Amino acid sequence: MKKSGQATINDVARLAGVSKKTVSRVINHSPLLNEETRERVEKVIAEIGYVPNPQARALALRRNFLIGLIHDNPNPHTVLNVQQGLLEVLRDTEFELIVHPVDRGSPTMLDDIRRFVERQRPFGVMLLPPISENDSLAALCAEYGARYVRMGSAAFDDAEHMVASNDREAVRGAVTHLIEAGHRRIGLVLGPHGFRSAFERQQGYEAALHDAGIPVQRTLTAQGDYTFESGMRAAERLLDLSPRPTAVFSSNDTMAAGVLHTARQRGLDIPRDLSIVGFDDTSIASQIWPPLTTVRWPIATMARAAALKLIDEEDADDAGESLFVSTLVRRASVAAPAE
């Protein structure tokens, strides 16, 4: 009425002729409330358009409804899919998502994250790879009483704190697919040093070769760092080899696109002269020519599961699924070797 700003619980109480507390009971669906009273209060609430103030609520409850998404991930595809998955779950709750990208490499990164957690005291925190692999980050979250879930390419924490894909198995399957197509000289474009995903994918590659009794040759492995340019450089090294590999597994799609680029520059026909398999199934995989055979991991599904772990009432125990399977998406970048 007189106040121009937001209606408060006091306004509702006064207009409905009840106490604040009763209004609070209505808002929180307390069961011990006279139906008549409830209706009267609800009517007033609707009339004046009262909406509880989340800050005041947070203060009184000594908890808030914020979920932090901390990441240092250069891949928009991944980040956005995670956001989408999280928000699908949070949409119908009173939780809000606060995004907090950080700068890997920056020496202040950890302080940066600490400041964030210290100040906001988020109820839950979602950690994306690669920084999710940092154990001290998880410890930091726990220290400040925040629930956390880490996303990663392998299970490196309890189910309660983890949503993991099984990159090793997925890559093993992908490389086996190449072997079954007849390839024996298969190059590997490795991900950046120190990344768990890079390691897992390498292990999967080696496991597949091992399964098939093919010796692992160091020369067939080229270092990359998940960027397009590094994929190009890696391809240059691999394609200089003699004999040339007839197929390449690239640890992500972006580098695979780089490999494709270099191969084409050298006049090679894909997949006739070189089969390529990527990882991630980002949009480029299906939009490039030829469309890329690649591994798809269920990002949004994992994010949804993570959101549930973060906000679910009954903690511990039934923490829901934590290991997710990836699938090989077969497109046109793989064929039998020319021979």
Added chain:
Amino acid sequence: MKKSGQATINDVARLAGVSKKTVSRVINHSPLLNEETRERVEKVIAEIGYVPNPQARALALRRNFLIGLIHDNPNPHTVLNVQQGLLEVLRDTEFELIVHPVDRGSPTMLDDIRRFVERQRPFGVMLLPPISENDSLAALCAEYGARYVRMGSAAFDDAEHMVASNDREAVRGAVTHLIEAGHRRIGLVLGPHGFRSAFERQQGYEAALHDAGIPVQRTLTAQGDYTFESGMRAAERLLDLSPRPTAVFSSNDTMAAGVLHTARQRGLDIPRDLSIVGFDDTSIASQIWPPLTTVRWPIATMARAAALKLIDEEDADDAGESLFVSTLVRRASVAAPAE
């Protein structure tokens, strides 16, 4: 000491032997404070690691420090660049970014946004295209006392509320580039109906033709919806034309990739048989073969400017820049027509 939770202003006051208010003065850098007292309080703050509770602060100040990012943008590249730009500015402030994607097409979209603004009462709101073009959204923000800035492909609001690229001019330049290369039959892949960006880009295309005295032919325009598939379909239509266009301007890169895809399926050589220009300079533009000539708009710069408009003290007046120029990035997808 006794409390295991967060240290509060009361703890600091007690340990420093001053009142809450004095601690508050220290935190807020009040000038009328004895240097000695300030130091004593600061020492205690550092010792017990006191951090003010943002919720309590928000309640007392009757304002919060939240910036909402509302969007319904299917393009991860754009969204993530915007986030990055915003956060670059917000990083050194006490503001936090809450992301709130919504579902275009959903009939509850407006309610959804209203609920968000009503509940959180964010200090500022950033609206991304295409929903930024919706005037009632801007009105809604204003209604709830939130500052807002709209991002768009043309200036459709005051400088204070707008960061705009000038798509029309940018496309005019891009198409002129094609004309100067010798093309006269230039196809247009249009963006989705009702999108301001689609309209602006179309206008730019027509302006360029007009400048060169080339009549605009309706048959050379194919409808698209910014997706890869729609680009493919549009290309099918355009490439069926006889005489065939020698060049195509696509209203975004994703559709341009679709055009490229279809053209290649038909055995056309790019750019010899068909020149292509895109828009956005997303990562696919440089990773596809051949690399795409495209228009780059300064997303992150615009987002930074928007963040400043949202949080700057001195409102109105010097609202900072609000119109930003795009640049044509020349790559390998344009050549003279084959003749």
Added chain:
DNA sequence: GGCGTAAAGGAAACCGGTGTCAGTGACAAG
């Protein structure tokens, strides 16, 4: 010495909610 003034800082109220606990009235049992 008395007094005005300014600097420094404290007490209490307030922001908008929630928790605790006590109080009310209706009704059944003793």
Added chain:
DNA sequence: CTTGTCACTGACACCGGTTTCCTTTACGCC
């Protein structure tokens, strides 16, 4: 009629900050 129980509701303190207003102290000046 008293008592106990139950369903419902309100008074009041509290969450952790800020604001308002007032008091205390120090100091300069006549």
